[in-house]
Amino acid sequence: MSKKNIWVIVGILLLGVFLGYVYLEFFGSPFEKKKIKKEAQSYIDKTFKDDIDIYDILFDNMGNFNFDYAAKAENKKDHTKFLIYYNDEKKMGDSYISEKWERDLFLQIQPVIENKVKHLDGISVVYDMDIGNQYNIDPNNPGSYEDYDASPTVQISISREPNENDQSLLKEIKTTLQDIAKLKHGDIWIKYTEDGVPIDFDTEWKLSF
Secondary structure (H helix, E strand, O other), rough: OHHHHHHHHHHHHHHHHHHHHHHHHHHOHHHHHHHHHHHHHHHHHHHHHOOOEEEEEOOOOOOOOOEEEEEEEEOOOOOOEEEEEOOOOOOEEEEEHHHHHHHHHHHHHHHHHHHHOEEEEEEEEOOOHHHHOOOOOOOOOOOOHHHOOOOEEEEEEEEEOOOOOHHHHHHHHHHHHHHOOOOOOOOOEEEEEEEEEEOOOOOOEEEEE
16 A cells, blocks of 8 residues: 555544544534433433423533533423433432523513513523522422522613613512512612623623512
8 A cells, every 4th residue: 555545544534533523522422412311311200200301412512501411301291491410419400490480480570571671672580500409399399489588680681771760670670579579589680782782881780689
């Protein structure tokens, strides 16, 4: 075999290694995906009484989470979609309680805030993903966020520049969360956007209670 042919083969092998590396970086390991799906199914069988369906696998190649792989699951009874993953303690856990409480709280406050806030661009409700484990809550008896002192972050996005009335608006939103949603603790942020893109102003209202 000539040296030229050897270099061609070496080049092909190196290209294959490079393409394999790129694939794993962007799409993750098929072996790890299969593994997390199997382990998540075992976790579901031991943990949930409702019918839970694994519909996809998440590979976090952007560093948004503290894990690389998670199973995407849905509770077929209440249609809550959530993740099953290995938490910081290297134990398998899930975000079912977090996702359920976020949706429940959002549905409570959405109509009031939409009526109260002009130029509203969006409402976001976020609980700690591991909140169910922190409070040792049985996912088969999730209860209500009203029964706990867990503190969510509620972000109100407004499509305009800040004005002098926003501090009063923030207090009105706080009253809504306490009186209507029966929320005990929380953080409220007012963010500003233009065409859906966040605008970085020096003024950014935040209130904790």
